[in-house]
Amino acid sequence: MRILQELLFIIAFGTAVYLFSTKVRQIRRNILLGRDEDLNDHPDLRWKNVLLLAFGQKKMFRNPLVAVLHFFVYAGFIIINLEILEIILDGILGKHRLFVPVLGGLYPILISAFEVLAVLVVLGCAIFLVRRNILKLRRFMSRDLNGWPRSDANYILITEIVLMLLFLTMNAADQQMQLRGSEHYIATGNFLVSGSLASIFNSMPDGTLIAIERTCWWLHILGILAFLNYLPYSKHLHIILAFPNAYYARLEPMGEMENMPAVQREVQLMLQPELAANEPAPEGMPKFGAKDVFDLSWKNLLDAYSCTECGRCSAACPANITGKALSPRKIMMDTRDRAEAVGRNINENGAFKDDGKTLLRDHITEEELRACTTCNACVQECPVSISPLDIIVQLRRHLVMEESSAPAEWTGMFSNIENNMAPWKFSMDDRDKWAEEMNQ
């Protein structure tokens, strides 16, 4: 019986880990479909961002109340991994509470701390559910989230609550068995939360209690393994990717837009043709801007997989606030959807087979792209260091430079700049008229 349980556990655990790592490899491959970008400069600043933005959740604290609740849930997640480690080892080795002899008096303190966290997680998740489903905050109601994304968020919150309740029930049954001096349930000392719940089980016979404890144990760990495999399909992936994403976050001032060396070179040759003599002939036609996920950088795709769909970006976006089609959150979700679709295509065909679709137009429309004021509010708000603006600009570059697609007013503005050195149709000679007026 014992052996059978261990065997079952090892099979379940092995399968979960295998499935998870397969999916993780696919996501990694999908992210690397993006073009190269070197983001390894200034490691000191980058680690600082990991500490502040990912561990410290600095940006979350722009909204302190939510930040505190989120912090509980997040701390619960990080710390409870220690407890899960024990459960996994117990499962594989067929032991119970393996760490008791190792940790001694520290053990009940640690578990008590986990239990308190578990309660806070339940509380936090419950409030989050209320905010989403009863208070209906605007950013959770917008149409970007219709369908799967909205259920996804709810499933996660409910699962977390259930997992925590299983954990507490398991410990409560365990504590009751300890009180009864059961030989298999090693005396650990009192656990803060479950210790006070143990009395609920006073009247139950040993057999039932053991059944409850074991069932909770199995459901808890199977739940966690299932959750692990749910992650890569969910916005909840951010609990992992927030960390690398903070490391690779932009270090430049937000106002700075990325240079395009290819265009720089070309214009340089136009202005100083004498340089062209030493110039090697360019290989093939360079592409300007981005039309599909392949043209974006891997950081843009990492961004897309890290997005928590919280909508803080859209709630701050002036275009979104005033009812335009643009929603920076949707830009990120579209990018991820497209990367996933390309990934599935590769899984099926071995290599990407043209499916006649692209990120531009099939997911993101020109109207959305045109509405952006490049104000950086979305970048400022994003708690996981995502830049929707970076993607928007690259798509705009494709529209304008590859397709010459621009609103008529912009086309006029471009030619004014080219001909009159100003975006308006004024004579260059009038540029210092104001000064002449002052000089009189």
Place this chain on the structure above:
Amino acid sequence: MQIKTMATYAANGETPEILFWVGCAGSFDQRAQKITKAFATILEKTGVQFAILGKEESCTGDPARRAGNEFIFQMMAQNNIQLLNMYGVKKIVTACPHCFNILKNEYPALGGNYEVIHHTTFLQSLIDEGKIRMKEGGAFKGKKITYHDSCYLGRGNNIYEAPRKVLETLDAELVEMKRCRSKGLCCGAGGAQMFKEEEKGTTRINIERGREAVDTGASVIASNCPFCMTMLTDGVKETGKEDEVKVLDIAELIALHLE
């Protein structure tokens, strides 16, 4: 008053302390010209030795780059850099946050390295040095002023305090809008939006912002950007309060109160 160009200085074998980069709006837009003149007056009165490029100045390329037209941007930028480097320019002051941002952050990648200062920061340093002294009393005594953070100065470059410090020297009460500093709301002009109609929506961005500014009860909306100026002026007009609420650039406010 004698506003000289870089060419004049160069002809005399001199270089001025700073180059005043006027920008297209500041040069051509009638309303923005007043900001330019106000700032030039302050420079003159405080004895800062400055020059403009005059007819030699060109668009920085900001609206083209933001709209996605990197070719036009590169053409403008590379020409400008050639000119600036030829004159040996070291220090640039500008009253436009878009010019400020692009000259400061984006020209270095193309070989244009200058110390670039936005006029609000420059005004603050003049105040700190005691070169600017304000009149007692003044037109805004006891009135409320609210300050609009431009995206390209605020979020873009993290400059939130200098303009506020400058405003504090006025005899007025500074009131904040609900959305201010890093949470500030765009005026709607950036990203080349200034040069086309807005996309369809429920309202226009400048109307939303104008309303928010008027709601503070301020009689002056202080701006730091010629584009914000246009947008907010229109926004205030929509609320029907254009007689009670004026939009003024920080340079204009200082010029009005200069001793």
